[in-house]
Amino acid sequence: MxxxxxxxxxxxxxxxxxxxxxACARAAPTATPTRAPAAAPTATPTRVVTPTPAVRVPTGTLNLGLIGFGSDIWLVSHSSGEEKQAMWAVMADRLLDYDLATGSKLVNDTGLAESWRLDVTGGSPTVTFKLRKGIPFHKGYGELTSEDLKFTLETIVVPDAVNPYANSLRGIVGDKVQYVETPDPYTVVIKPTKPVAGMEAVFGPRGALYAVISKKAWDAAGGREGFRNNPVGTGSFEFVEEARNQRLTFKAQKTHWRQVPGFETLIIQNVPEEATRIAMIRSGQLDIAAMSARFKNEVAAASGTRVVTTPxxxxxxxxxxxxxxxxxxxxxxxxxxxxxxxxxxxxxxxxxxxxxxxxxxxxxxxxxxxxxxxxxxxxxxxxxxxxxxxxxxxxxxxxxxxxxxxxxxxxxxxxxxxxxxxxxxxxxxxxxxxxxxxxxxxxxxxxxxxxxxxxxxxxxxxxxxxxxxxxxxxxxxxxxxxxxxxxxxxxxxxxxxxxxxxxxxxxxxxxxxxxxxxxxxxxxxxxxxxxxxxxxxxxxxxxxxxxNALWAVGPRIAQGWGPTPGITTVNRLEYLPPPTR
CATH class of the missing domain: 3.10.105.10 (Dipeptide-binding Protein; Domain 3)
Structure with a gap:
């Protein structure tokens, strides 16, 4: 029953x-690529980031259809689901990020830390992050500094946090971030009393730190209750508004240290019914939609639509x-x-x-x-x-x-x-x-x-x-x-x-x-x-x-785009070129 x-x-x-x-019907070939995640390095060299070409000008609206948004609480401490983490990836940069090609190793190219180092020599291992200079928060809240990173960590280790890695993070930074030092505006040093192997991964997108938020914006909003409805990040898209359980609206940043989006506006719609999402892709109401494999042949055969696979x-x-x-x-x-x-x-x-x-x-x-x-x-x-x-x-x-x-x-x-x-x-x-x-x-x-x-x-x-x-x-x-x-x-x-x-x-x-x-x-x-x-x-x-994760996409989505391997949620939307129609 x-x-x-x-x-x-x-x-x-x-x-x-x-x-x-x-056990059903149609047989199909079984071809799923696999990958072997690399061991977490103890240190990574600083890389030079290629600046975004100045000629890119965002235009048009990108419409994305998802199955749900998770909670409506915009707090890193309470963003426990993959879907909410994906929303943070739209409007915020990660401290550390995975490489775009394989999604298997932490790199410096796309993260807020231009370098990081895990020093395991001696009896007290430390993690040191060097932040990029000159990265602005949205809505005029100033430049990202080490104090913003420390404050973000402080908001995550609160007693009522539901972030899955809050407990692990408490062991690394302390329940009152007492193990975190900020010797200058761009350096954060963490000296845990009980270090754990691979602890740098807790600061990555699969750990606790989905975003680094602005302390000034938090204070201006009156604290947690105000910020939860008006989040501020540093990402390629800026949060505009949320129509609860219906849609989220973001606007592109005209300049960005990492990637200026091709689309000027991003609208993410809550479309729980899969048949409805596919119909909206075929009619042009959506440009990208989550899909299951049972619709693969239908989407691939329809005029102007195709399937994008995330290995x-x-x-x-x-x-x-x-x-x-x-x-x-x-x-x-x-x-x-x-x-x-x-x-x-x-x-x-x-x-x-x-x-x-x-x-x-x-x-x-x-x-x-x-x-x-x-x-x-x-x-x-x-x-x-x-x-x-x-x-x-x-x-x-x-x-x-x-x-x-x-x-x-x-x-x-x-x-x-x-x-x-x-x-x-x-x-x-x-x-x-x-x-x-x-x-x-x-x-x-x-x-x-x-x-x-x-x-x-x-x-x-x-x-x-x-x-x-x-x-x-x-x-x-x-x-x-x-x-x-x-x-x-x-x-x-x-x-x-x-x-x-x-x-x-x-x-x-x-x-x-x-x-x-x-x-x-x-x-x-x-x-x-x-x-x-x-x-x-x-x-x-x-x-x-x-x-594999599958996405139905319409004709305005350029060939060659695809989310990062190993990630089930949609991502890399800012790398889409401007629409061709």
Whole structure:
């Protein structure tokens, strides 16, 4: 029985970022490029930024259609979702950024820091950032300085922050930024008392620092409540207004240190229904729209429209809820949940194994994702062939329903058991709910499970369940964009100190503590591999697939444009040339 709002389609769908699970119709080639993220360097040389050609003059309006905006709170401390982070990328520059070609390594070309250095010599590692000079904030709020960076960090480590990396950042800069020094207007030095390996990544776009904001603008707005509705950044586009849950409007900067946009106005519209987004692309009402793979052939065949692919856009997996520390009241093996899959005993492991073996991932990828995915053996961003932590023995679990039935019977559940399935609506994963529906159907068919389905939007309800650790008794599919290293993702969502948590284990906490102290990359990669082996051997989650992200674009979007690899949300809009029509 399906409960909840009725707009979400759950038929045979595949999706943009969701990769995984159904069995449907049309077969297609499976070609998904993969990449191996580079190890985070301990230092990067300063690079010379090529100035934007002075001849570019922004013209026209760029219309973008997305599935949702997330919250309407414009605070870095409370911008917890990929969709809100994407909005910050429009109007703010990052301190550190990933290279545009691969999206796998931190560089200085496009970040506010012209150089940065992690010094791990001696007993007190430090991180030093040198800011670019002469970068103005929007709306006349003066030049970016080291005090603005320190202030931004201060706003993120507040007690009520929901930024997924707020807790990690507190450990680095202090809960009152007491470990941050500003020796001059363009230098920030951080001297944590408890440094962690790879801590520079926390300051990147996949960490806590989506933007550096203006302290003057904050004060002029009367503080947090005023700034949250009128954000000020340094990006290529300036925030103009928000019509709540309908559209966001931005205007181009006529001069910019990094890139002057080609379009004068950017309007981002909230269009939840995918069929509506595609129709608006075909009619010219939208220029770019998020799309799932099931519309790929239609968009590619239509006159004037095409599909833009972002390689290695993320990963989809299924979480078995309630796998928390046994000391928690919501631990799934306790009453009233009594979830058969929770625990590290042999019976619970057999249940998780059976649930994994009952799903035919190959059919899903070839006939639902239209080739826009690759099976993975270990979930949560570990399975990156060629990466220094990768283990070639992480073979995808086979589809073996007969063995799955035997394992479930051996665990004591020959007739199955009840389970609730959350069908999530994710703005950066249009088909996540359909993937969970496919998994639920397979569990019913192959294992005899009694699945109760319910539709949820990720915000506000389901995300709060992750924060409260209150999703015992549930299973759910989730689509996650890439991180430079898997342990950076674990910081946020797979440890007992995490802000939003999918699962937590004491063994993983202990291993994570070792990884944080591993300033030697080889040791860090070895420990990361051990965690991947443990996930694989214990069937902790259901690995599904890595995926490409897809975008439907209209005729005004120049050939050659595409978002940065490894990022599921739209980006690089400022690099689009002026419209040709």
């Amino acid at each position: 399906i409960k909840g709002w009725s707009k979400l389609m759950i038929l045979v769908v595949p999706g943009l970022l969701l990769l995984a699970l159904l 290695f856009g993320g990963e989809v997996f299924v979480i078995f809820g309630g796998q928390f520390l046994p000391s928690r009241e919501t631990y799934g093996a306790k009453p009233p949940y009594n979830s058969p899959w929770v625990g590290l005993d042999e019976k619970a492991k057999l249940v998780r194994k059976a649930m994994n073996l009952s799903m035919d991932r190959e059919v899903i990828i070839s006939k639902i994702l239209f080739g826009e995915g690759r099976k993975v053996g270990v979930p949560h961003l570990f399975d990156v062939p060629g990466a220094p932590w990768y283990n070639a023995n992480w073979k995808p679990y086979p589809y073996d329903p007969a063995q799955a039935k035997k394992d479930l019977a051996q665990a004591g559940y020959p007739n199955g058991f009840p389970i609730k399935a959350s069908l999530l609506s994710l703005p950066y994963g249009p088909s996540t709910a359909d993937i969970m529906e496919a998994v639920a159907g397979s569990w019913e068919k192959e294992l005899g499970l009694k699945v109760e389905r319910q539709l949820f939007e990720y915000r506000p309800v389901w995300r709060q369940k992750l924060a409260d650790r209150s999703h015992s008794g549930w299973a759910y599919a989730f689509t996650q964009p890439q991180y430079q290293e898997p342990y950076l993702y674990m910081q946020c969502c797979f440890q007992s100190k995490g802000v939003v948590v999918h699962w937590e284990f004491e063994w993983v906490d202990q291993k994570f503590a070792e990884i944080e102290k591993a300033f030697d990359p080889d040791l860090r990669f070895k420990l990361t591999r051990e965690v991947g082996d443990w996930l694989y051997d214990n069937y902790i989650s259901m690995p599904m697939a890595s995926l």
